[in-house]
Amino acid sequence: xxxxxxxxxxxxxQSADFSTPLELACGVALSPYCLKYETxxxxxxxxxNAVLICHALSGHHHVAGRYADDDKSAGxxxxxxxxxxPIDTRYFFVVGVNNLGGCHGSSGPASLNPATGQxxxxxFPLMTVPDWVxxxxxxxxxxxxxxxxxxxxxxxxxxxxxxxxxxxxERVAHALVIASAPKLSAQNIxxxxxxxxxxLSDPEFHGGDFYAHGVVPRRGLRLARMLGHITYxxxxxxxxxxxxxxxxxxxxxxxxxxxxxxxxxxxxxxKFSDMFDANTYLLMTKALDYFDPAKSYDDDxxxxxxxxxxxxxxxSFTSDWRFxxxxxxxxxxxxxxxxxxxxxGEIESTHGHDAFxxxxxxxxxxxxxxxxxxxAEVRA
Amino acid sequence: xxxxxxxxxxxxxQSADFSTPLELACGVALSPYCLKYETxxxxxxxxxNAVLICHALSGHHHVAGRYADDDKSAGxxxxxxxxxxPIDTRYFFVVGVNNLGGCHGSSGPASLNPATGQxxxxxFPLMTVPDWVxxxxxxxxxxxxxxxxxxxxxxxxxxxxxxxxxxxxERVAHALVIASAPKLSAQNIxxxxxxxxxxLSDPEFHGGDFYAHGVVPRRGLRLARMLGHITYxxxxxxxxxxxxxxxxxxxxxxxxxxxxxxxxxxxxxxKFSDMFDANTYLLMTKALDYFDPAKSYDDDxxxxxxxxxxxxxxxSFTSDWRFxxxxxxxxxxxxxxxxxxxxxGEIESTHGHDAFxxxxxxxxxxxxxxxxxxxAEVRA
Numbered sequence: 001x002x003x004x005x006x007x008x009x010x011x012x013x014q015s016a017d018f019s020t021p022l023e024l025a026c027g028v029a030l031s032p033y034c035l036k037y038e039t040x041x042x043x044x045x046x047x048x049n050a051v052l053i054c055h056a057l058s059g060h061h062h063v064a065g066r067y068a069d070d071d072k073s074a075g076x077x078x079x080x081x082x083x084x085x086p087i088d089t090r091y092f093f094v095v096g097v098n099n100l101g102g103c104h105g106s107s108g109p110a111s112l113n114p115a116t117g118q119x120x121x122x123x124f125p126l127m128t129v130p131d132w133v134x135x136x137x138x139x140x141x142x143x144x145x146x147x148x149x150x151x152x153x154x155x156x157x158x159x160x161x162x163x164x165x166x167x168x169x170e171r172v173a174h175a176l177v178i179a180s181a182p183k184l185s186a187q188n189i190x191x192x193x194x195x196x197x198x199x200l201s202d203p204e205f206h207g208g209d210f211y212a213h214g215v216v217p218r219r220g221l222r223l224a225r226m227l228g229h230i231t232y233x234x235x236x237x238x239x240x241x242x243x244x245x246x247x248x249x250x251x252x253x254x255x256x257x258x259x260x261x262x263x264x265x266x267x268x269x270x271k272f273s274d275m276f277d278a279n280t281y282l283l284m285t286k287a288l289d290y291f292d293p294a295k296s297y298d299d300d301x302x303x304x305x306x307x308x309x310x311x312x313x314x315x316s317f318t319s320d321w322r323f324x325x326x327x328x329x330x331x332x333x334x335x336x337x338x339x340x341x342x343x344x345g346e347i348e349s350t351h352g353h354d355a356f357x358x359x360x361x362x363x364x365x366x367x368x369x370x371x372x373x374x375x376a377e378v379r380a
Numbered sequence: 381x382x383x384x385x386x387x388x389x390x391x392x393x394q395s396a397d398f399s400t401p402l403e404l405a406c407g408v409a410l411s412p413y414c415l416k417y418e419t420x421x422x423x424x425x426x427x428x429n430a431v432l433i434c435h436a437l438s439g440h441h442h443v444a445g446r447y448a449d450d451d452k453s454a455g456x457x458x459x460x461x462x463x464x465x466p467i468d469t470r471y472f473f474v475v476g477v478n479n480l481g482g483c484h485g486s487s488g489p490a491s492l493n494p495a496t497g498q499x500x501x502x503x504f505p506l507m508t509v510p511d512w513v514x515x516x517x518x519x520x521x522x523x524x525x526x527x528x529x530x531x532x533x534x535x536x537x538x539x540x541x542x543x544x545x546x547x548x549x550e551r552v553a554h555a556l557v558i559a560s561a562p563k564l565s566a567q568n569i570x571x572x573x574x575x576x577x578x579x580l581s582d583p584e585f586h587g588g589d590f591y592a593h594g595v596v597p598r599r600g601l602r603l604a605r606m607l608g609h610i611t612y613x614x615x616x617x618x619x620x621x622x623x624x625x626x627x628x629x630x631x632x633x634x635x636x637x638x639x640x641x642x643x644x645x646x647x648x649x650x651k652f653s654d655m656f657d658a659n660t661y662l663l664m665t666k667a668l669d670y671f672d673p674a675k676s677y678d679d680d681x682x683x684x685x686x687x688x689x690x691x692x693x694x695x696s697f698t699s700d701w702r703f704x705x706x707x708x709x710x711x712x713x714x715x716x717x718x719x720x721x722x723x724x725g726e727i728e729s730t731h732g733h734d735a736f737x738x739x740x741x742x743x744x745x746x747x748x749x750x751x752x753x754x755x756a757e758v759r760a
Contacts, residue, residue, distance in 0.1 A: 186621070189642065190610045190618065193639075194607050197646070201603070243566055244563065244569070253406035321701075
């Protein structure tokens with residue numbers, strides 16, 4: 001962190017309520033619904049400096065800053081956003097939004113269905129990336145933002161950035177697609193389905209309506225998160241950090257923790273299952289599976305991208321095997337074939353998929369320099 | 381399959397009971413115990429043509445042939461063993477054995493503890509690869525086999541072949557270590573622990589004593605197998621076979637099967653959970669985690685291998701990411717440093733870890749030519 005970097009400080013979440021029905025891919029018209037969001041920095045007079053941050057599977061609208069001075073943790077991308085940071089709030093008006101179906105204040109399975117006064121539970125509709133982009137566009141309308149200086153996201157967030165550039169070509173100057181993929185592979189879907197089956201088969205899931213039973217499918221969600229976590233880290237990274245280190249120096253010949261990696265994973269699973277909604281987890285993995293912007297263009301990604309008027313930064317990480325550099329290169333090749341301007345960074349890192357949340361110096365340099373260019377355009 | 385290849389035909393499983401206590405790594409002295417095994421071919425007069433097949437996580441003693449003419453499936457390595465096949469029963473006396481802790485007839489958690497008349501369940505001791513090798517050595521004694529012409533195994537089976545060559549240097553002429561590793565990585569252990577947690581946290585596991593409750597932790601075992609299965613296949617292989625193929629041509633927006641890969645995995649999980657013992661699954665994954673022949677040699681694999689008097693064939697498969705070629709090369713480097721004769725084959729395959737059970741032509745050629753050499757020695 002350089003000396004001039006600062007936090008965005010104390011922030012406050014806001015809500016936007018919408019009554020116009022949102023026509024979802026699944027056929028449901030959702031109405032009314034609420035989007036929880038936060039903003040940092042100032043929208044300029046031309047309203048040309050707005051940047052949208054799209055979150056990944058377990059993310060939300062609280063992207064930077066803290067809610068109070070004694071708040072122990074900051075927003076999930078606080079290391080990237082703030083005065084002097086790569087997404088520099090001295091120049092950009094930054095918007096973070098919790099997607100529909102989330103569990104952090106936007107309408108979702110755990111929130112109350114106004115029609116019944118009960119949690120939506122199993123009746124909350126499944127969402128797709130295009131659905132989210134439509135909802136985000138309505139929030140942009142509400143905020144008076146016609147065109148984003150940049151839409152930025154990692155992983156599932158990167159998919160939203162990509163979709164924005166296809167569905168709203170005139171509204172996205174730059175799309176930053178980080179550690180992402182143009183669609184999931186069979187292996188990606190397979191991992192998601194094991195995670196889903198863990199939740200769906202938990203006796204306390206109750207078909208998604210566990211709220212009424214006063215229980216939570218903690219076992220299933222814990223397994224889903226443990227498995228997910230393995231795919232966020234690299235084999236090498238786990239090897240460096242944990243290796244075969246034993247908790248007590250010798251084998252215990254039982255099923256309690258023996259290796260430190262077991263302790264770490266179980267801790268991650270426990271922590272997550274205490275704070276995340278199981279239905280949201282399911283819904284987010286389905287949105288990942290469904291994502292395939294080429295599908296409505298005869299499976300031709302180049303044709304889909306020809307609609308775009310955006311410029312792109314695509315970035316991947318060498319040790320990311322969930323969405324490997326090969327998947328980003330697929331996207332870059334398609335962008336080039338579609339005559340879209342694209343910069344591509346393949347960043348050496350041992351942090352695996354999680355690298356998009358970390359501060360590997362070449363990654364920070366790439367983001368800083370690309371976004372400095374965007375900021376210069378905005379000021380020009 | 382060449383025209384001269386034949387099945388070993390109808391086979392019969394045999395049992396060997398042992399009363400001398402087996403001192404296990406965990407501290408327990410197991411007694412009495414039973415080993416289920418099969419043999420194919422004829423032991424020659426010099427008793428020099430015996431080959432031991434060691435099984436992997438879900439394997440057993442039924443390695444080749446069928447139990448009856450109308451038996452729908454043959455032994456698990458029937459494609460590799462028989463007259464005219466790479467492990468040629470015209471020359472070799474082949475022995476398959478179900479390891480202790482298994483669920484196919486050898487003493488294990490689901491078998492009756494003679495002391496109580498009840499299933500061992502949670503009281504069956506955890507096993508290690510060296511424990512299995514000791515038990516197999518006693519079976520070899522019983523069969524009058526002083527020295528194996530070859531000990532052969534893939535994955536966890538390869539670990540047993542390696543351990544044999546270290547623990548009983550005079551008793552192994554050739555060790556064939558296929559799609560294996562000198563020890564598990566943190567990522568390998570992590571996957572195993574998620575599988576274990578799925579079983580251990582299944583309400584029907586009952587601490588391992590589910591037999592008495594008349595239930596089976598099917599949900600946990602199903603998840604464990606689904607997850608395991610992903611790690612047996614390669615990303616590319618799954619992509620070629622399943623890709624993003626939909627069951628019904630369009631998205632259903634629900635949690636039933638949408639993608640063919642989901643259908644395949646769930647089927648594999650269901651089938652396995654109907655026929656395999658959950659305690660055995662746990663025990664096998666622990667044996668994998670514990671395997672580390674270098675540990676008792678100051679973590680020096682070369683020092684461990686200097687004890688060996690065997691020659692080696694090490695083979696790996698390019699798309700195997702569970703035990704990647706890098707892990708086999710580690711072993712080969714250590715064997716070279718320990719002055720052991722070693723042949724190494726890195727086989728191009730899209731079959732992932734499962735490739736060791738398949739018939740990729742370069743793999744078959746490698747096995748055939750190496751074992752022809754072993755057969756020639758035996759006949760000389």
